[in-house]
Amino acid sequence: QKEVEQNSGPLSVPEGAIASLNCTYSDRGSQSFFWYRQYSGKSPELIMFIYSNGDKEDGRFTAQLNKASQYVSLLIRDSQPSDSATYLCALDSGNTPLVFGKGTRLSVIA
Amino acid sequence: EPEVTQTPSHQVTQMGQEVILRCVPISNHLYFYWYRQILGQKVEFLVSFYNNEISEKSEIFDDQFSVERPDGSNFTLKIRSTKLEDSAMYFCASHSGVAEAFFGQGTRLTVV
Numbered sequence: 001q002k003e004v005e006q007n008s009g010p011l012s013v014p015e016g017a018i019a020s021l022n023c024t025y026s027d028r029g030s031q032s033f034f035w036y037r038q039y040s041g042k043s044p045e046l047i048m049f050i051y052s053n054g055d056k057e058d059g060r061f062t063a064q065l066n067k068a069s070q071y072v073s074l075l076i077r078d079s080q081p082s083d084s085a086t087y088l089c090a091l092d093s094g095n096t097p098l099v100f101g102k103g104t105r106l107s108v109i110a
Numbered sequence: 111e112p113e114v115t116q117t118p119s120h121q122v123t124q125m126g127q128e129v130i131l132r133c134v135p136i137s138n139h140l141y142f143y144w145y146r147q148i149l150g151q152k153v154e155f156l157v158s159f160y161n162n163e164i165s166e167k168s169e170i171f172d173d174q175f176s177v178e179r180p181d182g183s184n185f186t187l188k189i190r191s192t193k194l195e196d197s198a199m200y201f202c203a204s205h206s207g208v209a210e211a212f213f214g215q216g217t218r219l220t221v222v
Contacts, residue, residue: 097145098155102152
């Protein structure tokens, strides 16, 4: 059974700060890791994906993957109130269905 | 930008009735999925569809559920006899086989 664990939060950060969101997973065969943002009542929206160990940066977002520790994280720099949402960690094992965590609710305080 | 389109956005139905949720995936994608999300819970996989047949299904996808691709564009999820616990957001997603899956905006199903 593939499991994806996330702290449900809420994680509160002040505007302009760095938000750090974490995710652990159980299946070592997992290949691709995704971070989705979900606003209340809306569909998941892809922010980033990462396949290889290390860091991947895209604008204000940095995904970090450590396969040895089975750990994925998302850093959001210069957090904005519009970043307030639930962040979902998901993974697949190569064209398999996505397995999602429960999500971490982020609140950016102006 | 290509997108996955779902209709209706909101469906209210009486318990025991049949519902059909519709999706138009991105045209050159090969893999199609249905997920659901009960309010306050995580997104759960229901079924995947590839090459005009079910490729994988979860324990949730029991005999009450079926999927079809009746023509070259639509991808439907049918629930034959809805139960109260089927109330959820249902998301369709499509995937080219490379990179990420794209999600539709979802259908909120309310069973009363």
